[in-house]
Amino acid sequence: MKDTDDKLTSRNIKPTAIRELVLDILTEQKMAISLSDLEQKFHKSDRVTLYRTLKTFEKNKLIHSIDDGTGAVKYALCKESCQCHPEDLHVHFFCLKCQHTFCLSDIPIPSINLPVNFSMENINMVVKGVCSNCNS
Amino acid sequence: MKDTDDKLTSRNIKPTAIRELVLDILTEQKMAISLSDLEQKFHKSDRVTLYRTLKTFEKNKLIHSIDDGTGAVKYALCKESCQCHPEDLHVHFFCLKCQHTFCLSDIPIPSINLPVNFSMENINMVVKGVCSNCNS
DNA sequence: GTTAGTTTGCAACTCAGTTGCATAAACTTT
């Protein structure tokens, strides 16, 4: 629990039992998960508590949210240094076969030349297709 | 009504009264609109009919849908030649001030080098910020 | 231990999207 607690406290989140468990589950995941996904992996707590836990984590930049177009927002761990600024953002991938959403952490979002007088605060870029796992 | 009907029939959509009206409203818009937006501009029909009308238009590539992250899918007219393939796609912009969603039709979505064995079918790219109108 | 603040759990609600079914309108066939 030491590591987990440190991660929480370093982001100014009080380490409660549920928060530790949620962070552990998020750490184990290879893909981004939704509130409903989390709920199913986790019978010890109720939906709203998990919802608020994710919100807290997101506000404190421990995780980031991904709108992959499925209708359910997904969440994944941020890197240690992440401040969720545009320069920290990466492309996300949604597999049409396995329906999983991945962080392509190594692929930064390409920069865009906006029209005159438009200013940017955030970008969301989701590629849909078939992942390597489902393609082989 | 001639133009409107032609647009519908050229996309293999039977020109009914409601479809003509919906297409006219969509044509007038400078921005993408949601089902609820459409509903409010339009008291002559019910929600479900408008919903199905939009679905039909989308299936027949008269309009495209945009998931701008607000929780309500927006719709906007396609260009005449559009087949909604990746090469037809453009960047969308959501203004955090006026809450409007625009097609940046002149800005194609930059190409991405996916990891090995990943294949692409579709991309969604939404920039959030402040539009030129709200910035001046 | 009492108090103040935070977290958790339950109930309940909103809103977007969707489905089923019955009626109405539009086309087909004779």
Next chain:
DNA sequence: AAAGTTTATGCAACTGAGTTGCAAACTAAC
């Protein structure tokens, strides 16, 4: 033009994600 078939429309009702309010449980500070 009448009968039958297909398609579109309107109403009711439901699902699922997200959200809020409130009270009980817990934690931290004095």
